[in-house]
Structures are given as C-alpha cells and as structure tokens.
Amino acid sequence: MNKRAQPAINGFFDEATNTVSYLVVDPATRDAAIIDPVLDFEPRSGKVATASADALLAAADKAGAKIVWILETHAHADHLSAAQYLKAKTGARVGIGAHIGKVQKIFSPIFEVTPAPADGSEFDNLFEDGETFALGSLTFEVLATPGHTPACISYKLADAVFVGDTLFMPDYGTARADFPGGDARALYRSIRRLLALPPETRLFMCHDYKAPGRDAYVWETTVAEQRAHNIQIHDGVSEEEFVKLREARDRTLATPVLLLPSIQVNIKAGHMPPAEANGRRYLKIPLAIPEEAAKTI
Numbered sequence: 195m196n197k198r199a200q201p202a203i204n205g206f207f208d209e210a211t212n213t214v215s216y217l218v219v220d221p222a223t224r225d226a227a228i229i230d231p232v233l234d235f236e237p238r239s240g241k242v243a244t245a246s247a248d249a250l251l252a253a254a255d256k257a258g259a260k261i262v263w264i265l266e267t268h269a270h271a272d273h274l275s276a277a278q279y280l281k282a283k284t285g286a287r288v289g290i291g292a293h294i295g296k297v298q299k300i301f302s303p304i305f306e307v308t309p310a311p312a313d314g315s316e317f318d319n320l321f322e323d324g325e326t327f328a329l330g331s332l333t334f335e336v337l338a339t340p341g342h343t344p345a346c347i348s349y350k351l352a353d354a355v356f357v358g359d360t361l362f363m364p365d366y367g368t369a370r371a372d373f374p375g376g377d378a379r380a381l382y383r384s385i386r387r388l389l390a391l392p393p394e395t396r397l398f399m400c401h402d403y404k405a406p407g408r409d410a411y412v413w414e415t416t417v418a419e420q421r422a423h424n425i426q427i428h429d430g431v432s433e434e435e436f437v438k439l440r441e442a443r444d445r446t447l448a449t450p451v452l453l454l455p456s457i458q459v460n461i462k463a464g465h466m467p468p469a470e471a472n473g474r475r476y477l478k479i480p481l482a483i484p485e486e487a488a489k490t491i
Contacts (some may be wrong), residue, residue: 201332203398204253205413208232208246211452213275213403214413216356217250219259223330227263228286229349229356230400233276233464235455240477244465247276251283263329266290266317266359267400267402268346269297269460271373272450275481277464288463289327291338296373298461300374305478316456316463320346325363339388341381342369348388354396360384361397363412364419366445367426368436372444378437385427393418454479 202219210472216229228250234243254261258367261284264277265343294314302310314320321327323338335350342359349356359369360381368385371378388397397420399413421429426443427436450456459466467475483491 199332201329201354202257203354205398206246206249206253207402207411207413208234208273209411210234212411213270213411214398214400214402215246215250215272217253217259217397218351218354218356219254219257219327220330220332222332224257224259225266225330226257226261227329227435228254228258228261228280228333229265230267230270230358231264231276231280233274233279234267234458235274235452237452237455241244242274244276244279247279250280260284261286263327264288265334265349265356266460266463267348267356268343269294269301269457270359271453273452273458273459274456275460275464275479278466279464281464283376287318289321290314290317290463291336291345292320292322292365293338293340294320296344297375301457307458307462311462313388316461316465323347339384339389341371341377343373343378344375344377344380346384350391353392353394354398355388355391356398356400357388358400359417360388360425361420361424362399363402363405363415363421364428365408365425366403367424367443368440370444370447371440378440378444381440382427382433382436389417389421389427389429391417393421451469 204217206215213232215231219226232246234246249317262296264280264286298311321336325336326333337348339346339348339360371381395417402413469475
C-alpha cells in the first residue's frame with residue numbers, strides 16, 4: 195500500500211476523562227472523520243464547554259480538511275459526546291453501530307427519556323458488521339466488537355483500527371464488561387477477532403489510564419504488541435481464563451463518575467434534554483434509596 199493511501203491520524207487526549215478523540219484525514223481529498231469526540235462537562239457545577247471539540251475543528255481547519263463523518267464506537271459511559279455540536283458546525287453525518295437500539299432499550303427506562311429512543315433514529319447512520327463507507331478516496335470497514343456494550347463497533351481504515359473501549363494498551367488490559375448488556379465472553383471473542391488481523395495492524399485506543407510504572411499517556415499499539423504483551427488477553431489466555439479474570443476484576447471497579455450524565459445524552463447521539471419551562475436543561479440522576487429509608491425521606 196502506498197503512502198498516499200494512508201490516512202493522517204491525530205489523537206487529542208482529554209485528561210479529565212482519559213479519552214482520546216481522533217481527527218482522521220484522507221490526504222488525497224482532505225475529507226475527514228472525527229472519532230469519539232468529547233463535550234467538556236464539569237459534574238460539580240453542571241457547566242458544559244466545547245474547548246475539546248473546538249480543538250478538533252481548529253486542527254481540521256489548519257489541515258484544510260472537511261469533516262464529513264462523526265463516528266462513535268459506542269454509547270460512552272465516561273464522557274458526553276460532542277457529536278451534535280460538531281454536526282451543527284460542519285454538517286457531518288453521525289454514525290454508530292446498528293445495535294445501539296439494544297443499549298437504548300436498556301437505559302431509556304432508567305432515565306425515563308422522553309421520547310424514549312429505541313431504534314437508533316437519533317443517529318444519521320447505523321453501521322452493520324462488515325459494512326463499508328467512504329472517507330474521500332479511502333474506505334472504512336465496520337467490525338462488530340461487542341462485549342463492553344452490545345453495540346460496540348471498531349472502524350478499520352487502511353492499516354489502522356479504532357477499537358473504542360474494546361482494548362486498552364497492553365500494560366493496562368481490556369475494557370470492563372459489567373455494564374448492563376455487557377458480556378465478558380463476547381468481549382473475548384471480539385478481541386480475538388481484532389487480534390487475528392495482520393500483526394502490523396495499528397490499533398488506536400479510546401482511552402489510556404497510564405498504567406503503573408509508565409510516565410506518559412499513549413494510545414497507539416499494534417496487533418503484534420497486544421498478542422505478545424497484553425496483561426489480560428495475550429496469546430495463550432483461554433476464553434475461560436479471560437472471563438474469570440475479567441469478571442473478578444469488574445467486581446472491584448467503581449461506577450464511572452460521568453456514567454449517569456453521559457448515558458442519557460449519548461444514547462440520543464449527543465442531544466441534550468430539551469429546555470424546561472424556565473429555559474434551563476436538566477439531566478436526571480436516578481436515586482437508589484434503601485427501602486426503609488424511602489419510607490421516611
């Protein structure tokens with residue numbers, strides 16, 4: 195494959211959520227995609243800002259690129275999506291995996307989202323496993339990689355794959371699988387599918403948490419590196435071994451700080467709740483109150 199056929203890839207790291215967003219540009223046509231964009235949100239004050247999204251827009255402008263796609267690997271539980279803000283600025287189409295309706299059906303009743311999304315129609319494109327679509331002269335291929343959520347997908351472009359939360363860097367391991375609809379066994383099979391790609395295939399993470407002993411954040415690795423060194427799923431780890439390890443690890447993990455704000459926005463493609471009569475918008479925080487306490491408060 196000649197160099198002209200390779201996309202230009204720039205990662206933008208948001209330390210507040212440990213999220214990496216990507217600007218991907220076709221050098222031939224300057225068409226561009228943004229993958230997993232972050233909308234800045236301060237949970238203690240409810241303040242929303244667009245600095246992270248604006249940095250992506252500025253980088254695209256500097257590169258002379260036209261953003262035509264905004265791609266989500268899944269409905270994130272750790273940051274709010276900037277998809278609608280970016281769509282309004284660029285006219286780009288917003289895409290996600292075709293099984294997003296499964297996630298919507300799980301979470302819509304929890305938040306009493308109105309109208310309750312259930313078919314993914316809030317997104318412009320719902321991508322099926324194996325589907326392809328163009329980025330200028332290049333072609334994305336969709337790989338279904340469920341497990342973290344039932345709707346997770348990865349995007350393959352030339353020798354690069356954007357894996358969402360399926361994998362982390364080799365020294366950190368893999369995604370959790372204990373959210374509603376998650377499945378450690380499905381996650382194992384999705385990861386083995388990714389690791390069956392050619393050894394030199396580049397894998398781009400959606401998160402990095404700077405594993406113990408590492409001083410810098412990093413988010414690019416290869417299939418060969420993951421197969422040789424991933425601490426949870428390197429070659430030789432069986433499905434049963436992985437499931438046991440993953441489920442034990444998940445039982446120790448705390449709920450993500452932004453899960454409740456994020457999910458109710460992200461299952462609607464980044465749309466915020468509509469304004470109330472006073473002109474303000476509100477996110478819902480469902481309370482888990484012990485039965486005895488519920489009788490008195």
